[in-house]
Amino acid sequence: MVSYILRRLLSTIAVMTMVGIFVFLLLRLAPGDPADIIAGDRATPEMVAGIREQLGLNEPMPVQFVHWALSIVSGDFGTSIFTGYPVLQLISQRLEPTISLSILTLSLSVTVGISFGILAAWRTGGFIDRVLTAFAALGFSVPVFVIGYFLIYFLAISMHWLPVQGYEPIDHGFGPWFVHLILPTLALSFPYVAYFARIVRTSMLEVLSEDYMRTAAAKGASSYSMLFHHALKNAGVPILTVIGMSVAYLISGVVITETVFNIPGVGRLVVDAINNRDYPIIQGVLILVSGLYVLINLAVDLAYTLIDPRIRY
Template sequence: MAAYILRRLVSAIAVMAMVGIFVFLLLRLAPGDPAAIIAGDKAAPQVIAAIRQQLGLNEPIPVQFVHWLFSVLGGDFGTSLFSRRPVLELISLRLEPTISISILTIILSVTIGVTFGILAAWRAGGPVDRILTAFATLGFSVPVFVVGFFLIYLFAIRIHWLPVQGYVSIDNGPGPWFVHLILPTLALSLPYIAFIARVTRASMLAVLSEDYMRTAAAKGASSYAMLFHHALKNAGVPILTVIGISFAYLISGVVITETVFNVPGIGRLVVDALNNRDYPIIQGVLILVSGLYVLINLVVDLSYNLVDPRIRY
């Protein structure tokens, strides 16, 4: 077990090193000059050159990378090129909305997706299976922004049940906080519910066709015991995998969702930073998100041992 964990940790470190190099080079080699954007369209070349010198953009790219790497390892993600505020401070100010939407989305997606997948596999070929399969196909096919605009039109404009856009901090009370998160969470959850439900259904069907499941049924095992004690446990590895993969798609969905619902989270921060070519913010967000994703996948890999101990060998 110790060797298994060590291998996964080494892999995680290697992935983060590759992500750091890729993010740094991608932004530096992309067209556009942040110094020119800061100076403005009518700025003189001398002004642009002075700004480049001040920001350290005149140094060779390897030198810039070394300076940036040591700063990141020391917990300093740099300063925004435009607001001149620390990147971690700007990210911390936007964390609450993004974390709130992400946590609620994962909870809702896993709960409903796994439940729908189990029900569809249990009643395979029946009306319940066909309805849930059609819902999963539709949910996985419709873009998040289309679902978002539909939910706004239906629940906010037509029947006035929920607010159209915006975000209210949980400091103002759990009620207003939750109400403003309902529509973004529903819009973002739909494709993940469909994705998890389809994988759960396929995994459960494969397990339910095994000989030991027929033996359990012949011995009089209840439907609950067969579905949850035997089938779900043995189908757990693909389900855990798809839950981990969902986190990879979550960040792109959050960017779109926060834009549609005007939520001031990390996604909006990234969009503004991309428009301004604000390197430190983009790099800081991508590194933190990549680190979180690698950590989640590491946890998922280690959790496989709880479901199937044979994986460690």
């Protein structure tokens, strides 16, 4: 077990190194120059050159990468080009809306998606299975922003049940915080509920068709015992896999959802930074998100060993 964990940690370090190189080169090789944007349309070449020297953009790219990598390792993610504030401070100010939306979305998606998948596998071929299969196909087909605008029109504008846009911090009260997150959570959860339901249904059907499940049924095991004590546990590895993979998709969905519902989260911060070519913010967010994704995958891999000990060897 210890050797397995060490191997996974070493692979995690290698992955983060490659991510750092990719993020640095992606932004540096993209068209456009932040010095031109900062200087403005009426800037002279001397002004642009001065800004490039101040930002270190006139140094060779390997030198820029070394300086940037050493700063990241020491915990310094740099300073925003446009605001002058530290990148970590700007990110920390936007974390609460993004974390709140992500946790609610993942909780709702896992709970409802796994329940739908188990129900569809239990009643395979029946009316419930066909309805849930159609729902899954719809969830894969409709973009998140379309669902978001649909919910805004019917639940906020037409019915006046929920606020249209915006966000209330949780320290202003649990009620306003939760009410403002209902619509974005429903919109963002829609495709993930469909995805989880489809994967759980497929995995459960594969397990239910095994010989030992037929043996359990012949011995008089109840449907509850077969579904939850036997089938769900043995189908846990692919379910954990899709949950871990969904974190990456959730990040991209959060950016779109925060834009649709005007939520001042990390996603909006990234969009504004891209428009302004604010390298430090973009790099800082990408590194932190990539690190979080790698750590979640590591946790999922370690969880595999608890479900199936054969993976350790």
